[in-house]
Amino acid sequence: MSDAVTRPVPTPSPALLASLDPLLREWLPRQRWFAGKGRPIAGFSLVAATELLPAGGKLGLYHLLVRVHQQLTPGHGAASAVPGDCYQLLIGAREALPPRLAPALIGHVTDGPLAGRTVYEALYDARPADVLLEALRTRASIGALRFDRDEGEDIRTGLVPRVGTAEQSNSSVVYGDTFILKLLRRVVPGVNPDLELPLALAREGCPRVPPPTGWLSAELAGESYVLGVLQPYLQGAADGWELALRELAKGEDFGAEARALGRATAEVHTALARALPTVTLGPPQLDVLVGGMTERLEAAVRAVPALRPYAPGLRSVFTALADLAAEGCTWTAQRIHGDLHLGQCLRSPSGQWWLIDFEGEPARPLAERRMPQPVARDIAGMLRSFDYAAHSVKPGVPGWADTCRAAYCSGYAEVTGRDPRTDPVLLRAHETDKAVYEVVYEARHRPDWLPVPLSAVRRLAAPQLT
Numbered sequence: 390m391s392d393a394v395t396r397p398v399p400t401p402s403p404a405l406l407a408s409l410d411p412l413l414r415e416w417l418p419r420q421r422w423f424a425g426k427g428r429p430i431a432g433f434s435l436v437a438a439t440e441l442l443p444a445g446g447k448l449g450l451y452h453l454l455v456r457v458h459q460q461l462t463p464g465h466g467a468a469s470a471v472p473g474d475c476y477q478l479l480i481g482a483r484e485a486l487p488p489r490l491a492p493a494l495i496g497h498v499t500d501g502p503l504a505g506r507t508v509y510e511a512l513y514d515a516r517p518a519d520v521l522l523e524a525l526r527t528r529a530s531i532g533a534l535r536f537d538r539d540e541g542e543d544i545r546t547g548l549v550p551r552v553g554t555a556e557q558s559n560s561s562v563v564y565g566d567t568f569i570l571k572l573l574r575r576v577v578p579g580v581n582p583d584l585e586l587p588l589a590l591a592r593e594g595c596p597r598v599p600p601p602t603g604w605l606s607a608e609l610a611g612e613s614y615v616l617g618v619l620q621p622y623l624q625g626a627a628d629g630w631e632l633a634l635r636e637l638a639k640g641e642d643f644g645a646e647a648r649a650l651g652r653a654t655a656e657v658h659t660a661l662a663r664a665l666p667t668v669t670l671g672p673p674q675l676d677v678l679v680g681g682m683t684e685r686l687e688a689a690v691r692a693v694p695a696l697r698p699y700a701p702g703l704r705s706v707f708t709a710l711a712d713l714a715a716e717g718c719t720w721t722a723q724r725i726h727g728d729l730h731l732g733q734c735l736r737s738p739s740g741q742w743w744l745i746d747f748e749g750e751p752a753r754p755l756a757e758r759r760m761p762q763p764v765a766r767d768i769a770g771m772l773r774s775f776d777y778a779a780h781s782v783k784p785g786v787p788g789w790a791d792t793c794r795a796a797y798c799s800g801y802a803e804v805t806g807r808d809p810r811t812d813p814v815l816l817r818a819h820e821t822d823k824a825v826y827e828v829v830y831e832a833r834h835r836p837d838w839l840p841v842p843l844s845a846v847r848r849l850a851a852p853q854l855t
Protein backbone atom coordinates (compact mmCIF):
# COMPACT_ATOMS: atom_id res chain seq x y z
CA MET A 390 0.00 0.00 0.00
CA SER A 391 1.23 3.51 -0.79
CA ASP A 392 2.31 5.66 2.14
CA ALA A 393 2.13 8.83 0.03
CA VAL A 394 1.17 12.02 1.83
CA THR A 395 -0.82 14.73 0.05
CA ARG A 396 -0.79 18.13 1.65
CA PRO A 397 -2.41 21.23 0.13
CA VAL A 398 -0.53 24.30 1.26
CA PRO A 399 -1.22 28.03 1.29
CA THR A 400 0.40 29.53 -1.79
CA PRO A 401 2.70 32.39 -0.83
CA SER A 402 1.56 35.59 -2.51
CA PRO A 403 3.54 37.38 -5.25
CA ALA A 404 4.14 40.04 -2.56
CA LEU A 405 6.69 37.61 -1.13
CA LEU A 406 8.71 37.71 -4.34
CA ALA A 407 8.38 41.50 -4.55
CA SER A 408 9.87 41.81 -1.07
CA LEU A 409 12.77 39.49 -1.99
CA ASP A 410 13.42 41.27 -5.31
CA PRO A 411 16.22 43.67 -4.23
CA LEU A 412 17.98 40.92 -2.27
CA LEU A 413 17.85 38.39 -5.10
CA ARG A 414 19.21 40.94 -7.61
CA GLU A 415 22.32 41.21 -5.52
CA TRP A 416 22.65 37.58 -4.38
CA LEU A 417 21.79 35.55 -7.51
CA PRO A 418 24.60 36.75 -9.80
CA ARG A 419 27.11 35.71 -7.12
CA GLN A 420 25.99 32.08 -7.23
CA ARG A 421 28.21 29.72 -9.25
CA TRP A 422 25.10 28.03 -10.68
CA PHE A 423 23.56 31.27 -11.97
CA ALA A 424 23.87 31.03 -15.74
CA GLY A 425 22.96 34.62 -16.60
CA LYS A 426 26.13 36.33 -15.31
CA GLY A 427 27.05 39.62 -16.96
CA ARG A 428 23.51 40.53 -18.06
CA PRO A 429 21.67 43.00 -15.79
CA ILE A 430 18.61 41.60 -14.02
CA ALA A 431 15.44 43.53 -14.88
CA GLY A 432 13.09 41.67 -12.55
CA PHE A 433 11.58 38.35 -11.51
CA SER A 434 8.32 36.49 -11.98
CA LEU A 435 6.99 33.68 -9.85
CA VAL A 436 6.56 30.35 -11.66
CA ALA A 437 5.55 28.49 -8.48
CA ALA A 438 5.80 29.00 -4.75
CA THR A 439 5.22 26.47 -2.01
CA GLU A 440 5.29 27.12 1.71
CA LEU A 441 7.06 24.12 3.26
CA LEU A 442 7.18 25.50 6.80
CA PRO A 443 4.81 28.32 7.84
CA ALA A 444 6.26 31.81 8.08
CA GLY A 445 4.56 32.32 11.45
CA GLY A 446 6.91 29.80 13.09
CA LYS A 447 10.50 30.34 14.21
CA LEU A 448 11.65 29.13 10.79
CA GLY A 449 9.71 29.79 7.58
CA LEU A 450 10.61 27.74 4.52
CA TYR A 451 9.66 28.47 0.92
CA HIS A 452 10.27 26.50 -2.21
CA LEU A 453 10.32 28.94 -5.12
CA LEU A 454 10.58 28.57 -8.88
CA VAL A 455 11.53 32.00 -10.10
CA ARG A 456 11.94 33.22 -13.65
CA VAL A 457 14.68 35.82 -14.05
CA HIS A 458 14.10 38.59 -16.56
CA GLN A 459 17.38 39.84 -17.95
CA GLN A 460 18.54 42.39 -20.45
CA LEU A 461 19.90 40.73 -23.57
CA THR A 462 23.19 42.60 -23.32
CA PRO A 463 24.58 45.02 -20.75
CA GLY A 464 23.92 48.63 -21.71
CA HIS A 465 20.53 48.01 -23.28
CA GLY A 466 17.59 49.54 -21.41
CA ALA A 467 15.26 47.57 -19.12
CA ALA A 468 12.77 47.55 -22.02
CA SER A 469 14.99 45.04 -23.84
CA ALA A 470 14.65 42.53 -20.95
CA VAL A 471 13.29 39.11 -21.83
CA PRO A 472 11.90 36.35 -19.58
CA GLY A 473 14.87 34.08 -19.14
CA ASP A 474 15.80 31.02 -17.13
CA CYS A 475 13.77 29.52 -14.30
CA TYR A 476 15.67 28.80 -11.06
CA GLN A 477 14.84 26.62 -8.10
CA LEU A 478 15.37 28.36 -4.74
CA LEU A 479 14.88 27.09 -1.22
CA ILE A 480 14.54 30.12 1.00
CA GLY A 481 14.55 30.05 4.79
CA ALA A 482 13.29 32.95 6.91
CA ARG A 483 14.36 33.51 10.54
CA GLU A 484 14.28 36.37 13.04
CA ALA A 485 18.07 36.26 13.08
CA LEU A 486 20.67 33.91 11.61
CA PRO A 487 22.83 31.85 13.94
CA PRO A 488 26.56 32.38 13.13
CA ARG A 489 26.86 28.90 11.55
CA LEU A 490 24.42 30.04 8.84
CA ALA A 491 26.27 33.31 8.05
CA PRO A 492 27.62 31.99 4.70
CA ALA A 493 24.03 31.24 3.65
CA LEU A 494 22.78 34.82 4.15
CA ILE A 495 20.69 36.31 1.35
CA GLY A 496 19.64 39.48 3.21
CA HIS A 497 17.25 41.28 5.51
CA VAL A 498 13.70 41.83 4.29
CA THR A 499 12.32 45.32 4.83
CA ASP A 500 8.70 44.99 3.69
CA GLY A 501 6.00 42.52 2.64
CA PRO A 502 4.99 39.31 4.43
CA LEU A 503 8.54 38.65 5.70
CA ALA A 504 9.32 42.21 6.84
CA GLY A 505 11.90 42.20 9.62
CA ARG A 506 13.09 38.67 8.87
CA THR A 507 16.43 37.46 7.60
CA VAL A 508 16.28 35.21 4.55
CA TYR A 509 18.93 32.69 3.62
CA GLU A 510 19.85 29.73 1.44
CA ALA A 511 17.98 27.07 3.40
CA LEU A 512 19.93 24.06 2.07
CA TYR A 513 22.67 24.99 4.56
CA ASP A 514 20.29 24.43 7.43
CA ALA A 515 19.60 20.97 8.87
CA ARG A 516 15.87 21.42 9.50
CA PRO A 517 14.93 22.48 5.91
CA ALA A 518 17.19 19.76 4.47
CA ASP A 519 15.32 17.29 6.73
CA VAL A 520 12.00 18.51 5.40
CA LEU A 521 13.06 17.52 1.87
CA LEU A 522 14.27 14.05 2.85
CA GLU A 523 11.19 13.39 4.94
CA ALA A 524 8.97 14.40 2.01
CA LEU A 525 10.85 11.96 -0.26
CA ARG A 526 10.57 9.24 2.37
CA THR A 527 6.82 9.71 2.70
CA ARG A 528 6.28 10.31 -1.04
CA ALA A 529 4.56 13.59 -0.26
CA SER A 530 2.66 15.87 -2.64
CA ILE A 531 2.87 19.42 -1.34
CA GLY A 532 1.25 22.06 -3.53
CA ALA A 533 2.74 21.56 -7.01
CA LEU A 534 5.69 19.57 -5.62
CA ARG A 535 5.81 15.78 -6.00
CA PHE A 536 8.31 13.90 -3.86
CA ASP A 537 8.76 10.26 -4.85
CA ARG A 538 11.08 7.34 -4.34
CA ASP A 539 11.79 3.84 -5.53
CA GLU A 540 9.17 1.74 -3.73
CA GLY A 541 11.74 -0.95 -3.00
CA GLU A 542 14.07 1.51 -1.26
CA ASP A 543 13.81 2.54 2.33
CA ILE A 544 14.96 5.98 3.42
CA ARG A 545 15.99 5.90 7.06
CA THR A 546 15.06 8.76 9.37
CA GLY A 547 17.63 10.58 11.48
CA LEU A 548 20.30 10.99 8.78
CA VAL A 549 22.28 14.17 9.49
CA PRO A 550 22.39 16.50 6.45
CA ARG A 551 25.29 18.65 5.28
CA VAL A 552 25.50 20.80 2.18
CA GLY A 553 27.99 19.78 -0.54
CA THR A 554 31.00 22.06 -0.82
CA ALA A 555 32.05 21.22 -4.40
CA GLU A 556 31.89 24.03 -6.98
CA GLN A 557 28.83 22.90 -8.87
CA SER A 558 26.35 23.75 -11.60
CA ASN A 559 23.67 22.64 -9.09
CA SER A 560 23.52 22.16 -5.30
CA SER A 561 23.75 18.98 -3.26
CA VAL A 562 23.00 17.88 0.28
CA VAL A 563 24.61 14.76 1.74
CA TYR A 564 22.55 12.87 4.33
CA GLY A 565 24.63 11.01 6.89
CA ASP A 566 27.02 9.64 4.23
CA THR A 567 24.11 7.49 3.00
CA PHE A 568 22.39 9.61 0.33
CA ILE A 569 23.13 12.65 -1.74
CA LEU A 570 20.30 14.88 -2.96
CA LYS A 571 21.11 16.99 -5.98
CA LEU A 572 18.78 19.94 -6.43
CA LEU A 573 18.82 21.23 -9.98
CA ARG A 574 19.12 25.00 -10.09
CA ARG A 575 18.19 26.03 -13.63
CA VAL A 576 15.09 24.00 -14.41
CA VAL A 577 13.14 23.38 -17.60
CA PRO A 578 9.99 21.39 -18.29
CA GLY A 579 10.41 17.90 -19.71
CA VAL A 580 12.23 14.64 -19.09
CA ASN A 581 15.60 15.40 -17.49
CA PRO A 582 18.46 13.07 -18.48
CA ASP A 583 19.95 13.39 -14.98
CA LEU A 584 17.05 11.23 -13.78
CA GLU A 585 16.08 9.46 -17.02
CA LEU A 586 19.48 7.90 -17.76
CA PRO A 587 20.40 6.66 -14.26
CA LEU A 588 16.88 5.13 -14.00
CA ALA A 589 17.34 3.40 -17.36
CA LEU A 590 20.81 2.17 -16.33
CA ALA A 591 19.49 0.91 -12.99
CA ARG A 592 16.81 -1.09 -14.86
CA GLU A 593 19.59 -2.58 -17.00
CA GLY A 594 21.48 -3.54 -13.83
CA CYS A 595 24.49 -1.41 -14.84
CA PRO A 596 26.76 -1.25 -11.77
CA ARG A 597 28.70 1.82 -12.91
CA VAL A 598 26.06 4.44 -12.00
CA PRO A 599 24.41 5.12 -8.58
CA PRO A 600 20.73 4.15 -9.00
CA PRO A 601 18.20 6.93 -8.17
CA THR A 602 16.53 6.31 -4.80
CA GLY A 603 14.13 9.24 -4.96
CA TRP A 604 13.23 12.27 -7.05
CA LEU A 605 11.48 15.59 -6.73
CA SER A 606 9.41 17.18 -9.49
CA ALA A 607 6.83 19.92 -9.98
CA GLU A 608 3.65 19.66 -12.03
CA LEU A 609 2.84 23.05 -13.49
CA ALA A 610 0.35 23.93 -16.21
CA GLY A 611 0.38 20.35 -17.51
CA GLU A 612 4.17 20.22 -17.64
CA SER A 613 6.54 18.31 -15.39
CA TYR A 614 9.82 19.78 -14.13
CA VAL A 615 12.45 17.49 -12.61
CA LEU A 616 13.85 19.41 -9.63
CA GLY A 617 16.05 16.94 -7.80
CA VAL A 618 17.44 13.42 -7.57
CA LEU A 619 18.37 11.44 -4.44
CA GLN A 620 20.92 8.67 -4.87
CA PRO A 621 23.23 6.54 -2.71
CA TYR A 622 26.26 8.48 -1.51
CA LEU A 623 29.55 6.81 -2.45
CA GLN A 624 31.30 7.25 0.85
CA GLY A 625 35.04 7.88 0.67
CA ALA A 626 34.97 8.18 -3.14
CA ALA A 627 37.43 10.50 -4.87
CA ASP A 628 36.78 12.03 -8.25
CA GLY A 629 38.93 11.28 -11.27
CA TRP A 630 40.14 14.87 -11.50
CA GLU A 631 41.53 14.89 -7.93
CA LEU A 632 43.11 11.48 -8.42
CA ALA A 633 44.69 12.41 -11.74
CA LEU A 634 46.17 15.62 -10.30
CA ARG A 635 47.48 13.71 -7.30
CA GLU A 636 49.28 11.20 -9.52
CA LEU A 637 50.58 13.94 -11.80
CA ALA A 638 51.98 15.88 -8.84
CA LYS A 639 53.94 12.75 -7.87
CA GLY A 640 55.05 12.26 -11.48
CA GLU A 641 53.11 8.98 -11.52
CA ASP A 642 51.51 7.27 -14.46
CA PHE A 643 47.66 7.12 -14.55
CA GLY A 644 47.42 4.57 -17.38
CA ALA A 645 45.85 1.73 -15.37
CA GLU A 646 43.12 4.04 -14.04
CA ALA A 647 42.56 5.53 -17.49
CA ARG A 648 42.10 2.01 -18.87
CA ALA A 649 39.58 1.21 -16.10
CA LEU A 650 37.77 4.46 -16.91
CA GLY A 651 37.62 3.42 -20.56
CA ARG A 652 36.05 0.13 -19.51
CA ALA A 653 33.55 1.89 -17.21
CA THR A 654 32.53 4.29 -19.99
CA ALA A 655 32.07 1.37 -22.38
CA GLU A 656 29.92 -0.52 -19.86
CA VAL A 657 27.67 2.51 -19.48
CA HIS A 658 27.45 3.03 -23.24
CA THR A 659 26.63 -0.65 -23.81
CA ALA A 660 23.85 -0.55 -21.20
CA LEU A 661 22.43 2.70 -22.61
CA ALA A 662 22.39 1.22 -26.12
CA ARG A 663 20.41 -1.74 -24.74
CA ALA A 664 18.01 0.41 -22.73
CA LEU A 665 17.18 3.21 -25.16
CA PRO A 666 16.82 3.58 -28.94
CA THR A 667 19.84 3.83 -31.22
CA VAL A 668 19.76 5.35 -34.69
CA THR A 669 21.95 5.33 -37.78
CA LEU A 670 23.33 8.71 -38.75
CA GLY A 671 23.24 9.02 -42.53
CA PRO A 672 23.96 12.09 -44.67
CA PRO A 673 21.00 14.26 -43.48
CA GLN A 674 21.68 13.62 -39.78
CA LEU A 675 25.42 14.11 -40.28
CA ASP A 676 24.67 17.41 -41.98
CA VAL A 677 22.85 18.47 -38.83
CA LEU A 678 25.69 17.18 -36.61
CA VAL A 679 28.41 18.97 -38.58
CA GLY A 680 26.17 22.05 -38.95
CA GLY A 681 25.79 22.21 -35.14
CA MET A 682 29.55 21.94 -34.61
CA THR A 683 30.21 24.64 -37.18
CA GLU A 684 27.58 26.97 -35.72
CA ARG A 685 29.00 26.53 -32.23
CA LEU A 686 32.46 27.30 -33.59
CA GLU A 687 31.28 30.47 -35.31
CA ALA A 688 29.47 31.63 -32.15
CA ALA A 689 32.58 30.86 -30.08
CA VAL A 690 34.82 32.81 -32.47
CA ARG A 691 32.49 35.81 -32.10
CA ALA A 692 32.52 35.49 -28.30
CA VAL A 693 36.23 34.78 -27.75
CA PRO A 694 38.55 36.73 -30.08
CA ALA A 695 41.55 34.55 -29.12
CA LEU A 696 39.98 31.78 -31.23
CA ARG A 697 40.09 33.78 -34.46
CA PRO A 698 43.52 32.74 -35.78
CA TYR A 699 42.56 29.07 -35.46
CA ALA A 700 39.09 29.27 -37.02
CA PRO A 701 40.08 28.14 -40.57
CA GLY A 702 41.96 25.06 -39.23
CA LEU A 703 39.08 24.16 -36.90
CA ARG A 704 36.53 24.53 -39.69
CA SER A 705 38.52 22.08 -41.79
CA VAL A 706 38.26 19.45 -39.02
CA PHE A 707 34.47 19.62 -39.40
CA THR A 708 34.68 19.69 -43.20
CA ALA A 709 36.66 16.44 -43.11
CA LEU A 710 33.72 14.80 -41.30
CA ALA A 711 31.23 16.26 -43.77
CA ASP A 712 33.38 14.88 -46.62
CA LEU A 713 33.27 11.36 -45.16
CA ALA A 714 29.48 11.65 -44.83
CA ALA A 715 29.26 12.77 -48.48
CA GLU A 716 31.21 9.64 -49.43
CA GLY A 717 28.46 7.55 -47.79
CA CYS A 718 29.98 6.80 -44.34
CA THR A 719 27.40 6.31 -41.60
CA TRP A 720 27.69 6.11 -37.80
CA THR A 721 25.50 4.81 -35.01
CA ALA A 722 24.13 7.24 -32.45
CA GLN A 723 22.74 6.40 -29.02
CA ARG A 724 22.05 8.08 -25.68
CA ILE A 725 25.30 9.04 -24.01
CA HIS A 726 26.48 10.86 -20.88
CA GLY A 727 26.82 14.16 -22.74
CA ASP A 728 29.33 16.02 -20.53
CA LEU A 729 31.86 13.40 -19.58
CA HIS A 730 35.09 14.49 -17.93
CA LEU A 731 37.30 13.34 -15.06
CA GLY A 732 35.22 15.29 -12.52
CA GLN A 733 32.17 13.17 -13.41
CA CYS A 734 33.93 9.90 -12.53
CA LEU A 735 34.12 8.76 -8.90
CA ARG A 736 36.37 5.95 -7.65
CA SER A 737 35.08 4.24 -4.55
CA PRO A 738 37.55 2.97 -1.94
CA SER A 739 37.15 -0.55 -3.39
CA GLY A 740 38.66 0.76 -6.64
CA GLN A 741 35.44 0.71 -8.71
CA TRP A 742 34.70 3.60 -11.07
CA TRP A 743 31.25 5.20 -11.17
CA LEU A 744 29.89 7.80 -13.59
CA ILE A 745 27.67 10.61 -12.28
CA ASP A 746 25.89 13.76 -13.51
CA PHE A 747 23.99 12.75 -16.64
CA GLU A 748 22.52 16.24 -17.06
CA GLY A 749 24.56 16.88 -20.23
CA GLU A 750 26.01 20.32 -20.94
CA PRO A 751 23.60 22.48 -18.90
CA ALA A 752 23.68 25.36 -21.40
CA ARG A 753 22.22 23.24 -24.24
CA PRO A 754 18.45 22.89 -24.76
CA LEU A 755 16.91 19.78 -23.19
CA ALA A 756 15.74 18.33 -26.51
CA GLU A 757 19.28 18.51 -27.87
CA ARG A 758 20.73 16.93 -24.72
CA ARG A 759 18.33 13.97 -25.07
CA MET A 760 19.18 13.20 -28.69
CA PRO A 761 21.11 10.06 -29.58
CA GLN A 762 24.70 10.98 -30.38
CA PRO A 763 27.87 9.15 -31.40
CA VAL A 764 29.69 7.68 -28.38
CA ALA A 765 32.73 9.54 -29.71
CA ARG A 766 31.33 12.64 -28.02
CA ASP A 767 31.77 11.20 -24.50
CA ILE A 768 35.09 9.64 -25.41
CA ALA A 769 36.34 12.99 -26.73
CA GLY A 770 35.24 14.60 -23.44
CA MET A 771 37.45 12.23 -21.46
CA LEU A 772 40.38 12.60 -23.85
CA ARG A 773 40.13 16.36 -23.36
CA SER A 774 40.07 15.87 -19.61
CA PHE A 775 43.40 13.98 -19.56
CA ASP A 776 44.84 16.86 -21.54
CA TYR A 777 43.35 19.37 -19.04
CA ALA A 778 44.89 17.53 -16.11
CA ALA A 779 48.30 17.37 -17.81
CA HIS A 780 48.24 21.14 -18.43
CA SER A 781 47.19 21.99 -14.86
CA VAL A 782 50.32 20.79 -13.12
CA LYS A 783 53.68 22.50 -13.38
CA PRO A 784 56.17 21.10 -14.22
CA GLY A 785 54.22 18.70 -16.40
CA VAL A 786 55.04 15.03 -16.94
CA PRO A 787 56.01 14.51 -20.60
CA GLY A 788 53.73 12.04 -22.40
CA TRP A 789 51.35 11.70 -19.40
CA ALA A 790 48.20 12.71 -21.31
CA ASP A 791 49.11 10.62 -24.38
CA THR A 792 49.55 7.51 -22.21
CA CYS A 793 46.18 8.10 -20.51
CA ARG A 794 44.41 8.79 -23.79
CA ALA A 795 45.74 5.60 -25.36
CA ALA A 796 44.97 3.50 -22.26
CA TYR A 797 41.43 4.91 -22.06
CA CYS A 798 40.73 3.96 -25.69
CA SER A 799 42.21 0.48 -25.16
CA GLY A 800 40.03 -0.05 -22.07
CA TYR A 801 36.99 1.04 -24.06
CA ALA A 802 37.88 -1.43 -26.83
CA GLU A 803 38.28 -4.28 -24.31
CA VAL A 804 34.56 -4.07 -23.51
CA THR A 805 33.01 -3.08 -26.84
CA GLY A 806 35.46 -4.70 -29.26
CA ARG A 807 35.75 -1.34 -31.02
CA ASP A 808 38.65 1.04 -30.46
CA PRO A 809 37.51 4.69 -30.76
CA ARG A 810 40.81 5.50 -32.50
CA THR A 811 39.67 3.52 -35.56
CA ASP A 812 37.32 6.46 -36.28
CA PRO A 813 39.87 9.31 -36.20
CA VAL A 814 37.88 11.87 -38.19
CA LEU A 815 34.77 11.50 -36.04
CA LEU A 816 36.82 11.53 -32.83
CA ARG A 817 38.82 14.61 -33.87
CA ALA A 818 35.64 16.49 -34.81
CA HIS A 819 34.15 15.77 -31.37
CA GLU A 820 37.36 16.67 -29.60
CA THR A 821 37.44 19.94 -31.51
CA ASP A 822 33.79 20.66 -30.69
CA LYS A 823 34.54 20.03 -26.99
CA ALA A 824 37.69 22.17 -26.98
CA VAL A 825 35.72 25.03 -28.57
CA TYR A 826 33.00 24.61 -25.89
CA GLU A 827 35.72 24.69 -23.21
CA VAL A 828 37.21 27.89 -24.60
CA VAL A 829 33.83 29.60 -24.22
CA TYR A 830 33.24 28.00 -20.80
CA GLU A 831 36.63 29.13 -19.47
CA ALA A 832 36.38 32.63 -20.98
CA ARG A 833 33.06 33.01 -19.16
CA HIS A 834 33.76 31.27 -15.85
CA ARG A 835 37.51 30.87 -15.29
CA PRO A 836 39.53 33.16 -17.59
CA ASP A 837 42.80 32.03 -15.99
CA TRP A 838 42.18 28.55 -17.41
CA LEU A 839 41.67 29.75 -20.99
CA PRO A 840 45.21 28.73 -22.08
CA VAL A 841 44.37 25.06 -21.37
CA PRO A 842 41.69 24.56 -24.06
CA LEU A 843 43.48 27.07 -26.31
CA SER A 844 46.53 24.82 -26.41
CA ALA A 845 44.30 21.98 -27.62
CA VAL A 846 42.70 24.28 -30.18
CA ARG A 847 46.17 25.07 -31.51
CA ARG A 848 46.94 21.36 -31.87
CA LEU A 849 43.56 20.46 -33.40
CA ALA A 850 43.65 23.35 -35.89
CA ALA A 851 47.08 22.34 -37.22
CA PRO A 852 46.98 20.66 -40.64
CA GLN A 853 46.83 16.85 -40.48
CA LEU A 854 49.57 14.76 -42.05
CA THR A 855 47.82 12.02 -43.97
Ligand SMILES: Nc1ncnc2c1ncn2[C@@H]1O[C@H](COP(=O)(O)OP(=O)(O)O)[C@@H](O)[C@H]1O
Nearest residue numbers: 555557558559560569599620621622623745746
Ligand atom coordinates in the same frame (compact mmCIF):
# COMPACT_ATOMS: atom_id res chain seq x y z
N1 LIG B 1 26.64 9.44 -5.56
C1 LIG B 1 27.61 10.26 -5.13
N2 LIG B 1 28.43 9.88 -4.13
C2 LIG B 1 29.40 10.71 -3.66
N3 LIG B 1 29.60 11.95 -4.12
C3 LIG B 1 28.80 12.38 -5.11
C4 LIG B 1 27.77 11.56 -5.68
N4 LIG B 1 27.13 12.26 -6.65
C5 LIG B 1 27.74 13.46 -6.68
N5 LIG B 1 28.75 13.54 -5.77
C6 LIG B 1 29.62 14.70 -5.49
O1 LIG B 1 28.90 15.89 -5.78
C7 LIG B 1 29.57 16.65 -6.80
C8 LIG B 1 28.54 17.29 -7.71
O2 LIG B 1 27.70 16.32 -8.33
P1 LIG B 1 27.22 16.50 -9.82
O3 LIG B 1 26.18 15.49 -10.12
O4 LIG B 1 28.42 16.52 -10.74
O5 LIG B 1 26.55 17.94 -9.77
P2 LIG B 1 26.63 19.22 -10.73
O6 LIG B 1 25.68 18.96 -11.87
O7 LIG B 1 26.17 20.31 -9.85
O8 LIG B 1 28.07 19.41 -11.20
C9 LIG B 1 30.46 15.63 -7.51
O9 LIG B 1 31.58 16.24 -8.11
C10 LIG B 1 30.85 14.69 -6.39
O10 LIG B 1 31.92 15.25 -5.67
Ligand SMILES: O=P(O)(O)O[C@H]1O[C@H](CO)[C@@H](O[C@H]2O[C@H](CO)[C@@H](O)[C@H](O)[C@H]2O)[C@H](O)[C@H]1O
Nearest residue numbers: 557558630728730731732750773774777827830
Ligand atom coordinates in the same frame (compact mmCIF):
# COMPACT_ATOMS: atom_id res chain seq x y z
O1 LIG C 1 29.75 21.74 -13.94
P1 LIG C 1 29.98 20.50 -14.75
O2 LIG C 1 30.79 19.47 -14.06
O3 LIG C 1 28.70 19.95 -15.31
O4 LIG C 1 30.86 20.89 -16.06
C1 LIG C 1 31.31 22.19 -16.38
O5 LIG C 1 32.41 22.56 -15.54
C2 LIG C 1 33.62 21.78 -15.71
C3 LIG C 1 34.69 22.39 -14.81
O6 LIG C 1 34.31 22.29 -13.48
C4 LIG C 1 34.10 21.84 -17.16
O7 LIG C 1 35.19 20.93 -17.30
C5 LIG C 1 36.45 21.38 -17.80
O8 LIG C 1 37.34 21.50 -16.69
C6 LIG C 1 37.62 20.26 -16.03
C7 LIG C 1 38.65 20.55 -14.95
O9 LIG C 1 38.10 21.42 -13.99
C8 LIG C 1 38.18 19.21 -17.01
O10 LIG C 1 38.35 17.96 -16.35
C9 LIG C 1 37.23 19.03 -18.17
O11 LIG C 1 37.80 18.14 -19.12
C10 LIG C 1 36.96 20.38 -18.82
O12 LIG C 1 35.98 20.22 -19.86
C11 LIG C 1 32.99 21.36 -18.09
O13 LIG C 1 33.43 21.48 -19.44
C12 LIG C 1 31.72 22.22 -17.85
O14 LIG C 1 30.66 21.74 -18.65
